[in-house]
Amino acid sequence: xxxxxxxxxxxxxxxxxxxxxxxxxxxxxxxxxxxxxxxxxxxxxxxxxxxxxxxxxxxxxxxxxxxxxxxxxxxxxxxxxxxxxxxxxxxxxxxxxxxxxxxxxxxxxxxxxxxxxxxxxxxxxxxxxxxxxxxxxxxxxxxxxxxxxxxxxxxxxxxxxxxxxxxxxxxxxxxxxxxxxxxxxxxxxxxxxxxxxxxxxxxxxxxxxxxxxxxxxxxxxxxxxxxxxxxxxxxxxxxxxxxxxxxxxxxxxxxxxxxxxxxxxxxxxxxxxxxxxxxxxxxxxxxxxxxxxxxxxxxxxxxxxxxxxxxxxxxxxxxxxxxxxxxxxxxxxxxxxxxxxxxxxxxxxxxxxxxxxxxxxxxxxxxxxxxxxxxxxxxxxxxxxxxxxxxxxxxxxxxxxxxxxxxxxxxxxxxxxxxxxxxxxxxxxxxxxxxxxxxxxxxxxxxxxxxxxxxxxx
Amino acid sequence: xxxxxxxxxxxxxxxxxxxxxxxxxxxxxxxxxxxxxxxxxxxxxxxxxxxxxxxxxxxxxxxxxxxxxxxxxxxxxxxxxxxxxxxxxxxxxxxxxxxxxxxxxxxxxxxxxxxxxxxxxxxxxxxxxxxxxxxxxxxxxxxxxxxxxxxxxxxxxxxxxxxxxxxxxxxxxxxxxxxxxxxxxxxxx
Ligand code: SF4
Numbered sequence: 001x002x003x004x005x006x007x008x009x010x011x012x013x014x015x016x017x018x019x020x021x022x023x024x025x026x027x028x029x030x031x032x033x034x035x036x037x038x039x040x041x042x043x044x045x046x047x048x049x050x051x052x053x054x055x056x057x058x059x060x061x062x063x064x065x066x067x068x069x070x071x072x073x074x075x076x077x078x079x080x081x082x083x084x085x086x087x088x089x090x091x092x093x094x095x096x097x098x099x100x101x102x103x104x105x106x107x108x109x110x111x112x113x114x115x116x117x118x119x120x121x122x123x124x125x126x127x128x129x130x131x132x133x134x135x136x137x138x139x140x141x142x143x144x145x146x147x148x149x150x151x152x153x154x155x156x157x158x159x160x161x162x163x164x165x166x167x168x169x170x171x172x173x174x175x176x177x178x179x180x181x182x183x184x185x186x187x188x189x190x191x192x193x194x195x196x197x198x199x200x201x202x203x204x205x206x207x208x209x210x211x212x213x214x215x216x217x218x219x220x221x222x223x224x225x226x227x228x229x230x231x232x233x234x235x236x237x238x239x240x241x242x243x244x245x246x247x248x249x250x251x252x253x254x255x256x257x258x259x260x261x262x263x264x265x266x267x268x269x270x271x272x273x274x275x276x277x278x279x280x281x282x283x284x285x286x287x288x289x290x291x292x293x294x295x296x297x298x299x300x301x302x303x304x305x306x307x308x309x310x311x312x313x314x315x316x317x318x319x320x321x322x323x324x325x326x327x328x329x330x331x332x333x334x335x336x337x338x339x340x341x342x343x344x345x346x347x348x349x350x351x352x353x354x355x356x357x358x359x360x361x362x363x364x365x366x367x368x369x370x371x372x373x374x375x376x377x378x379x380x381x382x383x384x385x386x387x388x389x390x391x392x393x394x395x396x397x398x399x400x401x402x403x404x405x406x407x408x409x410x411x412x413x414x415x416x417x418x419x420x421x422x423x424x425x426x427x428x429x430x431x432x433x434x435x436x437x438x439x440x441x442x443x444x445x446x447x448x449x450x451x452x453x454x455x456x457x458x
Numbered sequence: 459x460x461x462x463x464x465x466x467x468x469x470x471x472x473x474x475x476x477x478x479x480x481x482x483x484x485x486x487x488x489x490x491x492x493x494x495x496x497x498x499x500x501x502x503x504x505x506x507x508x509x510x511x512x513x514x515x516x517x518x519x520x521x522x523x524x525x526x527x528x529x530x531x532x533x534x535x536x537x538x539x540x541x542x543x544x545x546x547x548x549x550x551x552x553x554x555x556x557x558x559x560x561x562x563x564x565x566x567x568x569x570x571x572x573x574x575x576x577x578x579x580x581x582x583x584x585x586x587x588x589x590x591x592x593x594x595x596x597x598x599x600x601x602x603x604x605x606x607x608x609x610x611x612x613x614x615x616x617x618x619x620x621x622x623x624x625x626x627x628x629x630x631x632x633x634x635x636x637x638x639x640x641x642x643x644x645x646x647x
Binding site for chain 1: 460461462464465466468469470471472473474475476477478479480481482484498501502544546547550563565566567568573579580582583584600601602604605606608610613614615616617618619620621622623624625626627628629630631633635636637638639
């Protein structure tokens with residue numbers, strides 16, 4: 001879903017970049033995650049094999065998805081789990097509300113679920129008088145701060161501990177000026193413990209849904225999904241159709257790569273298999289499409305559904321690290337956010353928030369071809385006549401110039417001449433955003449083509 | 459049409475050509491499983507007791523009980539001072555839970571706990587401190603081996619627990635003790 005604001009990626013990134021020391025700090029914090037990931041990955045000689053298996057299992061499942069969804073539902077029903085199907089976010093929210101209303105739920109505790117973010121569930125339930133408490137520490141922080149997540153795994157990565165301290169002082173009564181992470185985390189533990197104990201129902205996201213078992217797997221480090229899921233009698237679990245895996249063996253592959261790639265841990269603290277309601281309780285699973293079947297109609301976009309939301313591609317992205325999670329006009333930032341959300345960005349700029357360096361594709365545990373998909377998203381935008389301002393005018397010309405060797409060589413010799421003989425002040429405006437923080441290059445006397453002919457092609 | 463049939467119909471025209479079901483063929487690392495497990499438990503913030511583990515556990519629990527700590531034990535031969543309630547909320551003041559695990563995984567220090575072993579699903583999470591017991595012959599190399607052995611029939615809930623609960627959501631600083639147990643000790647029998 002597109003955000004209401006119309007500022008484009010570069011404008012939003014510029015706001016983030018005003019505080020240079022914060023940008024450096026943000027970039028370093030994410031690079032640290034990337035380094036931890038590298039250590040965890042290189043500790044397994046079979047790492048590349050696991051990536052290939054992850055990709056193959058996902059491709060197999062996605063290419064037989066109808067069959068596996070039906071098998072999954074049948075097995076869930078046998079376990080006494082109630083299964084619901086939702087075409088879109090609105091239907092998902094309606095179903096959730098109906099279940100909660102039937103049980104007169106006033107307070108819902110919720111662990112991390114990007115899907116409920118995608119469906120805008122919280123505001124919907126709040127409008128219907130249900131209090132929703134996000135229980136992941138990072139999510140609780142941004143909920144109290146009235147902000148969306150700026151990252152899919154570490155949602156409050158944009159905030160400094162002093163800011164969290166200030167927020168907690170105001171909202172949950174911690175000492176003024178206190179910013180020690182351990183102190184703040186303990187305070188949040190106390191605060192949320194009360195919420196867990198007084199909740200009427202719990203909701204979680206789903207990391208994997210195992211077709212031949214009728215079980216779902218939920219992974220957390222904090223234990224918040226299980227504190228919620230195991231206290232009140234009523235639990236709900238929302239999943240996109242892409243969370244399906246065929247069997248336990250497939251789950252074992254993803255359980256080995258998910259946490260290693262996300263944060264460099266060998267596995268999350270808790271990997272919980274929910275396989276039926278607790279005695280006297282009710283368990284509901286809501287299976288959501290919301291555009292996924294449409295993505296599956298396109299061979300390349302379909303591969304974006306292999307994603308297991310580890311966040312690895314975001315941590316490594318040189319653009320994300322320096323532009324922040326709020327610059328993307330989509331609730332998922334970074335490479336995967338562009339891959340699945342570019343078409344919903346009505347500023348037509350996020351598809352260009354990428355250098356096509358390919359680092360994301362290289363780290364992805366299920367081999368989502370992110371750079372290819374991002375380039376493709378640009379093409380789709382171009383075909384719709386929706387190139388970002390500026391590019392729209394010159395890109396077709398660039399195409400023509402680069403397509404003809406004679407025209408290209410002529411153009412380049414004009415460029416070399418201009419760079420060598422005209423004042424830079426006159427040329428700089430032509431370099432656009434690129435030249436804003438850069439000096440123009442010194443031009444060589446001859447073209448590479450001429451140089452090559454003289455020196456190498458003998 | 460129902461949303462289910464709409465979704466299934468839309469899936470019928472997907473663009474991906476059928477891909478075969480792969481299989482995991484990865485040789486497990488079998489050298490010094492106990493040593494691997496010990497290193498993993500330590501790396502994820504837990505403690506492993508491997509010498510005279512049962513006696514050590516019994517002694518530990520006896521002194522906790524003598525101290526007036528609230529201890530729930532689901533392990534035969536280890537006596538706590540709290541019974542398993544029907545309402546999970548009744549365990550809100552539990553200091554220690556002693557629980558039998560069914561499998562242990564060398565590569566990541568995880569122990570597989572089922573609702574049967576935990577007595578009640580909330581037990582391993584709501585306690586301040588978690589003491590897990592697992593037999594050495596139930597130690598496997600990695601998650602492929604572990605999930606080959608996990609049987610979910612008659613298990614409505616089970617969880618792999620690797621270390622105490624933790625978070626790094628404030629400035630990436632690791633803090634042990636988020637919402638679940640703040641300490642984890644594994645007793646290897
Ligand atoms: S695209 Fe790959 S690297 Fe990025 S979040 Fe998804 S699984 Fe992780």
